[in-house]
Amino acid sequence: MAFDIRPAASHFVNGQPVEDEAGTPIPVICPVTGDEIARVHAATPAVIEDALASAEAAQKDWAAMMPRERGAVLKRAAAIIRERNRELSVLESRDTGKPLSETLVADATSGADALDFFGGLAATLTGEHIPLGGDWAYTIREPLGVCVGIGAWNYPTQIACWKAAPALACGNAMVFKPSETTPLGALKLAEILVEAGAPPGLFNVVQGAGEVGAALIADARVAKVSLTGSVPTGKRVYAAAAAGMKHVTMELGGKSPILVFDDADVENAVTGAILGNFYSSGQICSNGTRVFVQSGIKERFLERLAERLESGVVMGDPLDEATNYGPMVSERQMEIVLGYIEKGREEGARLIAGGGRVDRPGFFVAPTVFADVTDDMTIAREEIFGPVLSVLDFEDEADAVARANATEFGLAAGVYTSDLARGHRVVAALRAGTCWINAYNLTPVEMPFGGVKSSGVGRENGRAAIEHYSQLKSVYVAMGASDAPF
Ligand code: NDP
Numbered sequence: 001m002a003f004d005i006r007p008a009a010s011h012f013v014n015g016q017p018v019e020d021e022a023g024t025p026i027p028v029i030c031p032v033t034g035d036e037i038a039r040v041h042a043a044t045p046a047v048i049e050d051a052l053a054s055a056e057a058a059q060k061d062w063a064a065m066m067p068r069e070r071g072a073v074l075k076r077a078a079a080i081i082r083e084r085n086r087e088l089s090v091l092e093s094r095d096t097g098k099p100l101s102e103t104l105v106a107d108a109t110s111g112a113d114a115l116d117f118f119g120g121l122a123a124t125l126t127g128e129h130i131p132l133g134g135d136w137a138y139t140i141r142e143p144l145g146v147c148v149g150i151g152a153w154n155y156p157t158q159i160a161c162w163k164a165a166p167a168l169a170c171g172n173a174m175v176f177k178p179s180e181t182t183p184l185g186a187l188k189l190a191e192i193l194v195e196a197g198a199p200p201g202l203f204n205v206v207q208g209a210g211e212v213g214a215a216l217i218a219d220a221r222v223a224k225v226s227l228t229g230s231v232p233t234g235k236r237v238y239a240a241a242a243a244g245m246k247h248v249t250m251e252l253g254g255k256s257p258i259l260v261f262d263d264a265d266v267e268n269a270v271t272g273a274i275l276g277n278f279y280s281s282g283q284i285c286s287n288g289t290r291v292f293v294q295s296g297i298k299e300r301f302l303e304r305l306a307e308r309l310e311s312g313v314v315m316g317d318p319l320d321e322a323t324n325y326g327p328m329v330s331e332r333q334m335e336i337v338l339g340y341i342e343k344g345r346e347e348g349a350r351l352i353a354g355g356g357r358v359d360r361p362g363f364f365v366a367p368t369v370f371a372d373v374t375d376d377m378t379i380a381r382e383e384i385f386g387p388v389l390s391v392l393d394f395e396d397e398a399d400a401v402a403r404a405n406a407t408e409f410g411l412a413a414g415v416y417t418s419d420l421a422r423g424h425r426v427v428a429a430l431r432a433g434t435c436w437i438n439a440y441n442l443t444p445v446e447m448p449f450g451g452v453k454s455s456g457v458g459r460e461n462g463r464a465a466i467e468h469y470s471q472l473k474s475v476y477v478a479m480g481a482s483d484a485p486f
Pocket of ligand 1: 152180209217251385
């Protein structure tokens with residue numbers, strides 16, 4: 001594809017690309033070849049200051065606009081993203097290594113869905129009238145002010161849109177820091193928002209590693225922090241936000257269970273396990289990496305899973321649309337995943353498929369399945385964030401639910417069964433923020449998404465996200481004279 005994916009500059013501040021080469025260089029490495037495809041610089045204190053100052057200035061005028069007009073800007077941005085989906089998808093594929101067959105349908109498009117959805121909601125955000133006998137009260141739904149978004153590297157464009165869309169719809173401004181591993185997609189979003197009519201400064205992007213994020217959170221002008229990242233980072237960011245009593249949304253990691261009962265449609269359950277473990281080469285927070293399979297269905301499940309991996313996985317150039325499986329985002333992530341595969345072997349899990357690096361350039365790890373995994377094994381306890389599926393055995397529903405819940409995480413869960421009463425009973429008992437019955441990893445923007453326990457705080461998507469980007473002012477209105485005891 002003949003267009004230059006190198007950004008005009010490292011940052012996008014106050015409506016334009018901004019460079020400051022004094023910042024630490026950040027090479028952008030293509031995970032498929034290992035080559036440097038672009039280079040940005042971390043934000044210097046001067047860039048961070050300009051980003052925050054311009055966001056603060058832009059927010060006031062933006063919040064004063066007719067909400068319908070704010071919504072129209074977001075909807076125009078959604079339309080531009082859809083028009084340029086192919087170009088944006090190629091960029092996302094180069095930045096993350098994910099195949100174009102995925103990025104064309106799951107990245108910029110899902111960002112556009114968020115901009116459309118929250119653009120539509122913008123004009124509907126109101127307070128309420130509260131009758132109090134003769135007196136009455138009303139509430140005003142107000143924006144928070146300047147919000148900071150901090151992204152992970154697996155869905156760079158989607159994450160930027162999922163945070164920007166509700167924030168801007170509610171009348172906030174945002175300064176967004178992408179993961180230093182994947183800095184490109186958010187810059188495109190910033191350009192597109194300006195093209196769609198967003199005022200300069202409303203959505204700024206600054207590059208850098210954790211310390212740039214930390215500097216943003218510490219600033220007194222920032223009212224809210226929304227992070228997508230790992231649990232350890234979440235704990236640090238939450239604590240830093242608490243020091244300034246700021247609002248937070250934490251979209252963190254998981255070790256989610258999928259429960260496959262004997263009465264499940266095997267083919268459908270295998271599809272769910274594949275989607276929930278190998279899409280984006282396993283680099284998805286909500287992945288169902290602990291697949292509990294009831295004993296009566298286990299051997300057929302394993303057989304079909306191995307067959308479908310054997311015949312269906314196509315690795316190769318991510319820009320070739322026949323490719324359906326990409327590399328790990330970075331060499332570092334590949335090493336982490338290979339370390340976990342080694343642990344699985346050492347601790348006695350039975351390897352059914354994959355089991356190591358693929359002999360080709362780039363950071364490819366074969367889709368890996370372990371059977372006979374027990375609850376105490378490292379691969380069943382820790383988030384791997386790679387293509388490693390663990391199959392655990394179970395006999396009894398209550399036992400499976402208890403084991404599924406026995407983790408610090410609570411992001412997501414899935415149930416495969418043909419008994420609908422059981423499906424609903426089991427999801428009611430699972431401690432997870434997002435559950436699927438006879439499906440896995442579908443995250444339409446209409447449905448709130450987020451975790452419980454260590455997997456996070458707050459919700460993205462759905463009307464629920466509005467609660468996390470706005471606050472209520474209550475106004476008591478006395479219709480008569482005030483009354484005091486003395
Ligand atoms: P990290 O937690 O390593 O980083 C997340 C972001 O936080 C990055 O931009 C990082 O910067 C930044 N950061 C790191 N330290 C600090 C700090 N002290 N203050 C402010 N910002 C900081 O996550 P990864 O990027 O490795 O992403 C993978 C993780 O994200 C997995 O655990 C996954 O489960 C989770 N995730 C959760 C999702 C959800 O919606 N629940 C969705 C997708 C991923 P940098 O890395 O550039 O240094």
